[in-house]
Amino acid sequence: xxxxxxxxxxxxxxxxxxxxxxxxxxxxxxxxxxxxxxxxxxxxxxxxxxxxxxxxxxxxxxxxxxxxxxxxxxxxxxxxxxxxxxxxxxxxxxxxxxxxxxxxxxxxxxxxxxxxxxxxxxxxxxxxxxxxxxxxxxxxxxxxxxxxxxxxxxxxxxxxxxxxxxxxxxxxxxxxxxxxxxxxxxxxxxxxxxxxxxxxxxxxxxxxxxxxxxxxxxxxxxxxxxxxxxxxxxxxxxxxxxxxxxxxxx
Amino acid sequence: xxxxxxxxxxxxxxxxxxxxxxxxxxxxxxxxxxxxxxxxxxxxxxxxxxxxxxxxxxxxxxxxxxxxxxxxxxxxxxxxxxxxxxxxxxxxxxxxxxxxxxxxxxxxxxxxxxxxxxxxxxxxxxxxxxxxxxxxxxxxxxxxxxxxxxxxxxxxxxxxxxxxxxxxxxxxxxxxxxxxxxxxxxxxxxxxxxxxxxxxxxxxxxxxxxxxxxxxxxxxxxxxxxxxxxxxxxxxxxxxxxxxxxxxxxxxxxxxxxxxxxxxxxxxxxxxxxxxxxxxxxxxxxxxxxxxxxxxxxxxxxxxxxxxxx
Numbered sequence: 235x236x237x238x239x240x241x242x243x244x245x246x247x248x249x250x251x252x253x254x255x256x257x258x259x260x261x262x263x264x265x266x267x268x269x270x271x272x273x274x275x276x277x278x279x280x281x282x283x284x285x286x287x288x289x290x291x292x293x294x295x296x297x298x299x300x301x302x303x304x305x306x307x308x309x310x311x312x313x314x315x316x317x318x319x320x321x322x323x324x325x326x327x328x329x330x331x332x333x334x335x336x337x338x339x340x341x342x343x344x345x346x347x348x349x350x351x352x353x354x355x356x357x358x359x360x361x362x363x364x365x366x367x368x369x370x371x372x373x374x375x376x377x378x379x380x381x382x383x384x385x386x387x388x389x390x391x392x393x394x395x396x397x398x399x400x401x402x403x404x405x406x407x408x409x410x411x412x413x414x415x416x417x418x419x420x421x422x423x424x425x426x427x428x429x430x431x432x433x434x435x436x437x438x439x440x441x442x443x444x445x446x447x448x449x450x451x452x453x454x455x456x457x458x459x460x461x462x463x464x465x466x467x468x469x470x471x472x473x474x475x476x477x478x479x480x481x482x483x484x
Numbered sequence: 485x486x487x488x489x490x491x492x493x494x495x496x497x498x499x500x501x502x503x504x505x506x507x508x509x510x511x512x513x514x515x516x517x518x519x520x521x522x523x524x525x526x527x528x529x530x531x532x533x534x535x536x537x538x539x540x541x542x543x544x545x546x547x548x549x550x551x552x553x554x555x556x557x558x559x560x561x562x563x564x565x566x567x568x569x570x571x572x573x574x575x576x577x578x579x580x581x582x583x584x585x586x587x588x589x590x591x592x593x594x595x596x597x598x599x600x601x602x603x604x605x606x607x608x609x610x611x612x613x614x615x616x617x618x619x620x621x622x623x624x625x626x627x628x629x630x631x632x633x634x635x636x637x638x639x640x641x642x643x644x645x646x647x648x649x650x651x652x653x654x655x656x657x658x659x660x661x662x663x664x665x666x667x668x669x670x671x672x673x674x675x676x677x678x679x680x681x682x683x684x685x686x687x688x689x690x691x692x693x694x695x696x697x698x699x700x701x702x703x704x705x706x707x708x709x710x711x712x713x714x715x716x717x718x719x720x721x722x723x724x725x726x727x728x729x730x731x732x733x734x735x736x737x738x739x740x741x742x743x744x745x746x747x748x749x750x751x752x753x754x755x756x757x758x759x760x761x762x763x764x765x766x767x768x769x770x771x772x773x774x775x776x777x778x779x780x781x782x783x784x785x786x787x788x789x790x791x792x793x794x
Contacts, residue, residue: 238587242573249575330571330632333535334588335561481539 235336239344243318244351253352256310261359267302268363271295292374296364297450300381303360304388304446307353308421311389312413314352315396316406318345319477323404332481342473346397353389357382377452384449387462388442392417394469401476486549487512488640488670489534494543496529496694503529504694507543511640516666518685519674520779522787526694527674528568531644534672535565547640561590564638568645570629574618578609578628581617582635589636603635606661608654622649630658634665641665643673647680659684678780688779690786697786702779711747713758714738718768729761741770 247253275294282288322328331341361382367373392413399412424441426434438444445458487510496504504526511517519527532538534545536556545552550559573581582600591599604610607627612620617628626649633641646662647655662684665671675681681688682702690698718741726735726745733748747754755774762769 235588235590238584242576242584245580246573246575325571326567326569327571327573329532329535329537329565329567330585331588332537333560333563333565333567334585335557335563335590336588337557481537 236340236344236347239331239336239341240347240351243345243348247314247317247348247352252313256313257355257359260306260310260356263306264299264303264360264363268295268299271298290374291367291371292377295367296373296378296381299360299364300385300450301446303356304385305421307356307389308392308417309414310356311349311353311392311396312399312410312417315349315393315400315413316410317400318349318397319400319473320403320406320409323480324406328480338474338477342397342470342477346393346470349393349397350390353386353393357386357389360385374452380452380454381450383454384446384458387449387459388446391442391462391465391469394466394473395420398469398473398476401473401480485512487546488548489672490546491530491534492544492546494530494533494545495541496526496533496538497541502694504533504540504691507691507694507696509689509696509699511670511672513639513670514667515687516662516671516673516685518681518688519672519691520676520678520681520688520783521674521691521697522676525691527676527691528644529694530691531565531642531672531674532567535563535567535642536560537565537567562639563642564633564636564640565642566629566633566644566646570625570632572617572625572628572632574616577614577616578604578620578631579613581628582631585632586635589638591636599635599637603631606634606664607631608657623651623654626650627654627658630661639669641669641671643671645675646673647675647677655680678783682779690783692786698782700782711754712774713745713747713755714771714773715743715745715762715769716771717741717743718770719766721765721767729758729765731758 272295275291278294319328322331364373364378395416396409396413399416400406400409402412403409420440420442422441424434424437424444426437439461445461448455448458489509489511491510492508494504494507495502507526507530509517519530521527529538533540534547534552536552536559539553545559547559548562552559573584576584579600582603583596586596586599601610604613607630609624609627609631612624617625620628626646630643630646633643643662647658650658659680662671662673666684666686673684685702687701688699689696720741720743723735723737726732726743731747731754733746735746736744738744745758747758759769759772762772
């Protein structure tokens with residue numbers, strides 16, 4: 235049942251030009267950034283030769299690229315997630331799900347998996363690009379895996395935020411604005427500094443980049459994993475509650 | 485016999501506005517129940533509550549003996565629901581869409597093709613299975629909506645204004661489909677079209693301002709003797725000469741030579757007695773029609789009578 239809903243979601247996404255154009259634009263920008271990094275690396279290479287413990291391909295290309303993928307995808311997720319529930323509420327198709335013998339938990343999970351499927355494709359194309367480096371060099375595969383895990387968690391958490399926002403309004407535009415707001419806030423919250431010029435520990439903990447940077451640098455800490463899991467579970471639970479209350483709406 | 489749908493004391497408030505109040509009724513297998521009412525009478529809200537789409541503010545709904553509130557999954561599994569706006573995905577083809585709906589309703593894969601072709605055949609969609617729903621006309625979209633409600637072979641079918649947007653031929657087809665469905669399971673439909681109720685329903689419930697204003701089984705209604713007669717005369721007399729005849733309480737002139745006569749009290753022999761009297765007067769009786777106390781009069785009386793009182 236969950237997979238039925240997820241499959242329909244993904245299918246509808248690819249039946250509209252939206253998914254294709256997003257992927258195309260994304261791929262173009264990433265390729266550009268990738269080539270720029272590659273050229274920088276080529277320019278730096280003579281100097282790196284003499285250095286002890288010199289940064290490798292992974293440090294100079296993979297990590298910055300994954301950082302860029304995260305930011306670009308954060309900008310795209312609200313466009314993908316706004317449709318999930320909002321649009322169905324607006325067009326009335328949500329009634330079909332509500333009167334079907336499917337629990338709200340499954341509806342939400344199905345929708346979420348559908349969006350994760352799309353994000354999985356984005357991850358796949360960016361990882362494929364990075365792996366092409368293996369043709370002429372060596373990568374630190376452990377660090378690559380940690381970075382990939384971090385990237386997946388960031389995208390999954392952002393998708394959950396977008397899903398929740400899309401349950402809040404029957405206007406997809408409002409849902410998108412809400413997701414942009416919340417995601418950017420989560421990304422930038424630790425820019426605020428206290429009187430001594432030090433950031434607040436709480437804000438640092440709430441901010442996504444703190445946790446993402448650990449993973450990008452190859453540091454897999456359970457506290458970071460728990461942060462992302464909390465974020466996902468919280469948003470999904472809120473979505474379930476919100477949809478349940480839609481039946482009681484005045 | 486166990487009722488397929490049973491509601492008890494349903495209330496629904498939208499803010500301060502009470503859309504449905506104290507509605508209790510039952511639907512038995514083999515019945516087609518028509519919910520009739522003017523716009524805003526609470527028909528759609530009632531159906532949405534039964535379909536589990538809207539939580540009642542008070543009261544409970546049992547579907548096939550299962551409480552919708554406490555075990556919604558089990559209760560919804562025997563339901564087929566067509567909302568006011570058919571819940572269609574324009575980017576899917578009819579086949580894809582119906583397959584998705586059937587999957588949502590747990591139709592297993594081995595009977596999927598059969599269920600699909602049967603639903604399409606019943607709703608006259610066999611030709612358009614491969615077309616995109618968004619490209620179909622309004623009437624066809626409505627039919628896809630109905631097909632969606634019956635594809636999983638539910639025992640209770642809820643149709644919210646099923647014939648909106650259909651042409652007269654399609655309306656007849658859908659009506660016969662509804663009668664067909666009603667012979668084996670329970671159907672509940674809402675409409676504001678009176679002839680539709682007369683053509684399809686075995687029982688009618690008139691809602692007015694959220695309350696049940698009238699309930700009757702339609703067969704018994706048809707046997708009631710009328711106390712109104714429409715007549716046409718070749719040589720009409722003055723209007724007050726009708727009331728001089730015994731048994732006539734008053735008469736209205738409808739058009740030149742056309743009159744409606746109201747009897748004081750109607751019994752089985754009154755029609756033949758009246759016609760004899762009229763022939764003897766020598767006014768040249770050309771037409772004599774007994775006017776049935778149809779649903780329309782009841783409907784008009786309920787919906788306008790109360791407004792007049794306010």
